[in-house]
Amino acid sequence: MSDLATASYLAQADNETRLNKTLRPPFDVVHRFSAQSIIMTTIAAILLFVFLSPILLVVAVSFGEKIEGASWVWAFDPSNYARVFVGIGWPDEITLLYAYKLGYTLAYAVLGSLIAIAFAFPFTYFLSQCSRPVQAAWLVFILASLSMSEVFIVMGWDIMLSNRSGLPALFKATGVTEWLKETGWLAVLKDWGLANPRNVKFKTSQMATVLTMAYLVWPYAVILLYAPLSRIDRSMIEAARTMGAGSFTVMRTVIVPVVRIPVMGTLLLLFVYLLGAYVTVTYFAEPAHQTLPVSIYEAIRGATLNAPFGAAQAVVLLSTAGVFIFASLWLSRLAEKRGR
Amino acid sequence: MKAALKHGFMLICAAYISLPIVIVCLSALNGGRSMLFPPKDPTFARFWEFFVSEPVWLRSMENSIIVALASATLAVLITWPIAYDQWKRNTAFSRALTGLAGLPFALPPIVFGVGLSFLWTFVGGLGNIFTGILSHTALLAALPLVTISIGLQSIDRYHLDAAQTMGADEPTSLRTIILPQTLSYTLSGFFFVVVLSFHEFIVIFFVSASAYSTVTLQIFNSLRNGFTPTMAVGAITFLLVSIAVFSAVARYGDLPRLLGADPARKDN
Amino acid sequence: MAGLVLKDVRKIYGDVTALQNIDLVFPSGKLTALLGPSGCGKTTLLRIIAGLDTPTRGSLSLNGDDITTLPANKRKFGMVFQSFALFPHLSVGENVAYSLSISGVEKSTRLKRAQELLDLVQMADFQDRRIGQLSGGQRQRVAIARALAQEPEVFLLDEPMSALDAQLRETMQVELRLLQQQLNITTIVVTHDQREAMTMADEIVVMSNGRSEQIGSPTDIYQRPETPFVASFIGKANFIDGIVRGGRIFVGDDAFDLEKPASFVDGAPVQLVCRPENVELCSVDETSPNKLTGSVSFVRDVGPTREVFVETNAGRVICEMPSSAGAFVAQGENTGVRLRSNSLLCFPGQAPAAAGKQTLASASHQENVAA
Numbered sequence A: 001m002s003d004l005a006t007a008s009y010l011a012q013a014d015n016e017t018r019l020n021k022t023l024r025p026p027f028d029v030v031h032r033f034s035a036q037s038i039i040m041t042t043i044a045a046i047l048l049f050v051f052l053s054p055i056l057l058v059v060a061v062s063f064g065e066k067i068e069g070a071s072w073v074w075a076f077d078p079s080n081y082a083r084v085f086v087g088i089g090w091p092d093e094i095t096l097l098y099a100y101k102l103g104y105t106l107a108y109a110v111l112g113s114l115i116a117i118a119f120a121f122p123f124t125y126f127l128s129q130c131s132r133p134v135q136a137a138w139l140v141f142i143l144a145s146l147s148m149s150e151v152f153i154v155m156g157w158d159i160m161l162s163n164r165s166g167l168p169a170l171f172k173a174t175g176v177t178e179w180l181k182e183t184g185w186l187a188v189l190k191d192w193g194l195a196n197p198r199n200v201k202f203k204t205s206q207m208a209t210v211l212t213m214a215y216l217v218w219p220y221a222v223i224l225l226y227a228p229l230s231r232i233d234r235s236m237i238e239a240a241r242t243m244g245a246g247s248f249t250v251m252r253t254v255i256v257p258v259v260r261i262p263v264m265g266t267l268l269l270l271f272v273y274l275l276g277a278y279v280t281v282t283y284f285a286e287p288a289h290q291t292l293p294v295s296i297y298e299a300i301r302g303a304t305l306n307a308p309f310g311a312a313q314a315v316v317l318l319s320t321a322g323v324f325i326f327a328s329l330w331l332s333r334l335a336e337k338r339g340r
Numbered sequence B: 001m002k003a004a005l006k007h008g009f010m011l012i013c014a015a016y017i018s019l020p021i022v023i024v025c026l027s028a029l030n031g032g033r034s035m036l037f038p039p040k041d042p043t044f045a046r047f048w049e050f051f052v053s054e055p056v057w058l059r060s061m062e063n064s065i066i067v068a069l070a071s072a073t074l075a076v077l078i079t080w081p082i083a084y085d086q087w088k089r090n091t092a093f094s095r096a097l098t099g100l101a102g103l104p105f106a107l108p109p110i111v112f113g114v115g116l117s118f119l120w121t122f123v124g125g126l127g128n129i130f131t132g133i134l135s136h137t138a139l140l141a142a143l144p145l146v147t148i149s150i151g152l153q154s155i156d157r158y159h160l161d162a163a164q165t166m167g168a169d170e171p172t173s174l175r176t177i178i179l180p181q182t183l184s185y186t187l188s189g190f191f192f193v194v195v196l197s198f199h200e201f202i203v204i205f206f207v208s209a210s211a212y213s214t215v216t217l218q219i220f221n222s223l224r225n226g227f228t229p230t231m232a233v234g235a236i237t238f239l240l241v242s243i244a245v246f247s248a249v250a251r252y253g254d255l256p257r258l259l260g261a262d263p264a265r266k267d268n
Numbered sequence C: 001m002a003g004l005v006l007k008d009v010r011k012i013y014g015d016v017t018a019l020q021n022i023d024l025v026f027p028s029g030k031l032t033a034l035l036g037p038s039g040c041g042k043t044t045l046l047r048i049i050a051g052l053d054t055p056t057r058g059s060l061s062l063n064g065d066d067i068t069t070l071p072a073n074k075r076k077f078g079m080v081f082q083s084f085a086l087f088p089h090l091s092v093g094e095n096v097a098y099s100l101s102i103s104g105v106e107k108s109t110r111l112k113r114a115q116e117l118l119d120l121v122q123m124a125d126f127q128d129r130r131i132g133q134l135s136g137g138q139r140q141r142v143a144i145a146r147a148l149a150q151e152p153e154v155f156l157l158d159e160p161m162s163a164l165d166a167q168l169r170e171t172m173q174v175e176l177r178l179l180q181q182q183l184n185i186t187t188i189v190v191t192h193d194q195r196e197a198m199t200m201a202d203e204i205v206v207m208s209n210g211r212s213e214q215i216g217s218p219t220d221i222y223q224r225p226e227t228p229f230v231a232s233f234i235g236k237a238n239f240i241d242g243i244v245r246g247g248r249i250f251v252g253d254d255a256f257d258l259e260k261p262a263s264f265v266d267g268a269p270v271q272l273v274c275r276p277e278n279v280e281l282c283s284v285d286e287t288s289p290n291k292l293t294g295s296v297s298f299v300r301d302v303g304p305t306r307e308v309f310v311e312t313n314a315g316r317v318i319c320e321m322p323s324s325a326g327a328f329v330a331q332g333e334n335t336g337v338r339l340r341s342n343s344l345l346c347f348p349g350q351a352p353a354a355a356g357k358q359t360l361a362s363a364s365h366q367e368n369v370a371a
Helices: A002-023 A025-062 A079-086 A097-129 A132-147 A150-161 A167-174 A177-184 A186-192 A206-230 A234-244 A247-275 A281-285 A292-300 A307-339 B002-027 B045-053 B055-088 B090-107 B109-123 B128-139 B143-154 B156-165 B170-199 B201-209 B217-226 B229-252 C042-050 C092-096 C098-102 C108-122 C136-148 C167-183 C194-200 C219-223 C228-233 C364-371
Strands: C004-011 C016-026 C033-037 C059-062 C076-082 C154-158 C186-191 C202-206 C212-216 C240-243 C246-252 C254-256 C271-272 C279-282 C291-302 C305-312 C315-322 C336-341 C345-348
Touching: A025 A307, A025 B090, A025 B109, A025 B128, A025 C033, A079 A097, A079 A281, A079 A307, A097 A206, A097 A247, A097 A292, A097 A307, A097 B002, A132 A206, A132 B002, A132 B170, A132 B229, A132 C246, A150 A167, A150 A206, A150 A281, A150 B002, A150 B217, A150 C202, A167 A177, A177 A186, A177 B055, A177 B156, A177 B229, A206 A247, A206 A281, A234 A247, A247 C098, A281 A292, A281 B109, A292 A307, A292 B109, A307 B109, B002 B229, B045 B055, B045 B229, B055 B128, B055 B143, B055 B170, B055 B217, B055 C240, B090 B128, B090 B143, B109 B128, B128 B170, B128 B201, B143 B170, B156 B170, B156 C042, B170 B217, B170 B229, B170 C098, B217 B229, C004 C042, C016 C042, C016 C186, C016 C212, C033 C042, C033 C194, C042 C154, C076 C136, C092 C098, C092 C108, C092 C136, C098 C108, C108 C136, C108 C291, C136 C154, C136 C167, C136 C254, C167 C194, C186 C194, C194 C219, C202 C219, C202 C228, C212 C219, C212 C228, C228 C271, C240 C315, C246 C271, C279 C315, C291 C315, C305 C336, C315 C336
Parallel strands: C033 C186, C033 C202, C076 C154, C154 C186
Antiparallel strands: C004 C016, C004 C059, C202 C212, C240 C246, C240 C271, C246 C254, C271 C345, C279 C336, C291 C305, C291 C336, C305 C315
């Protein structure tokens, strides 16, 4: 029996090879196979060189050793990492300067992405209910604002928040400042770091930093939420309505459970994006409250010029991002499974 | 009532998003050197400065355009075979290439920028515009990869069968069916790269090493002297380009579909 | 041998056998319909004939030449797809001229040829239209013209009418048949609609579960089904279970005689099959063979015919008569039904898989069951 099965299998395999061989003339096969493999190999080489090697280089350089007054040399020196977490004097003393920077990086990114999602979610939900042409028009608007460079956005917010023109000037002109002074709110704002004795002051402040970051990723949030929200089966909502659910109940019992995982995934992606925010922080956060990207820049191009230490900070940032990217991939895979 | 609330909310969001952009744009009209809002002594002199009289802006505009167009072209050329191979054969190799091609876009750009600046320092070419082009290609290749893949998936497999029964082999199908039917998706990917490359700051900041500047770099570099209304002209120009490009994508391609809406639901 | 010959064609996907031991001959210049419920393997078979799928085993030959390993683009059998698969990025004329343009035929020649073909399918004025501007019926005509442009030796159509509405379908069936006869081209049509198959085909291959059940002319298949499946799938039929005793068939105590005595051993379970139009109403008291009694549960007039549902102790029997026939029975009345012996068929027992427990099966019901 098993011999028979083997024989029939072999006959079949033989048959199939014969099929494949005669499907195209052999010469043609060789010719095209090589043309195609040349293209794919070239592309693979480009990808390895330009796409992957920079990331590996960052990791490699991060173990390098800085020579005082000169450049740096290759080494296997984990002290750069120790410096990020516990300071250069460790183990004799512990400086948490860079650990704090990491902390600010995370805090700004978490707050910024949460605020962005909170406003983007209802917006996108309403958007997905519009007609297709209206959606397309809104999407053009969202994409245009999404592609605005961080530089331009910071410029706009800077004008809006600056003391000479913008909101503080508006407050003064309309008498809000006077009113704040009389009611004592100005003193409260001053305690929060949002005012000086004469007027409100939004720059520099952590609030300005976080709000600008939220602004920065809001269009991304809409774009990322758009896919899952616009794929919700409308008849499901209608079914819930016929069973007596109001809009809020529909949102709570149908929409949110369906899109919970994509929303988490979006949150993680926004968070990762904000980890790397540079211009916003240099502009709106005071030096004591600045983040890793700023000190990475300082180390690599700026004043301190210590490439290995900059690279080590970049690796820390990268690993943080990596953890969250994997989490979001895992979530999206989970969502796909649920969807089936 | 409910509809009014919804639209009200959407409009407030839109206003919030437009406000800083509008302010930047209007500041371009300032007559003086400083960025004031509302603009003082409105004039269009800044446009003249940006496009004609100040060569530093012209040069950076030129660089921006070169980097954007060249990196978009390269990105499409690199990602097309990857997307095609993945769609056609779906081997482990093609999946690995797809993952690799999308990797830079998923990382914090500053990390990738740092890595690229190391790479170009070692192999030479830091501060050369060509390495800037390659850097943007790598950073943004994920976009055409995604749009082309969506385009390929939208091809009706029966069209390929039909072409085959009419005598088309694989290269002929590629030329006569697949390329024309994915053209709008390819162009969308191309223009996404163009627009994002225009606006990209941090990577080009690292790899240009102050040897050349794009418009965003020029603006950032000039920030030390404070904002000037001339910069705002750059912002307006880029904004107009973005709107034109995305409107074209929406007009000639299926923008909602590109962004993941259910293809079957054309109207609701 | 002339025509297209399939020998022992088999297709296996993993554990699933999609086609088993298909031996078929498609004679030159004839129209053959592959008829069966969805999932019976008919489309797989058509794709193998086109060269779009390769058979796991077996061989195909055309006019004596082996074509088993010839890829679809070398076979160049014209094919019309269920969705028509017209290229939206090309105009109507360019679609029709596609096969000519990729084989390098000069532009003026191929445009002329496209125009001729469009004339043939009565779409002369549509050469420059976009595909999106055409109605379903127009698309079908273009798809037919496009498949014929390469002057194929075999013309294949996969459910060509399923995208059309009912009325248009009837018209197109006749038109397609006339066109095929005019061109005298070997044609294979896949369909699940028995009416469509009977309208167009010279020969019908009834398929089920990856096998061909019966091959024959439309009349043959209808009048002389060889299996209960064919009887149930083509037209309507009453199924009655019985036992053979002494050359007669007994359903309970009622005896049935066939025109030719059944060659079954005594005690064998059998199934009697009778088309509704071969069942007559008779009086309850009548004592003749081939008769059952029961009460009328439902009567309906459907235009030219009237159907009477009679619940007998052997199950429901449907009787169909011209509406003009006088004898009217009302719901609830008792009546006798007589099955004409000259059209009574007898199959070995065991309920056929496709027919299941149903006593009456129309083609559309059958499709659902089999699907």
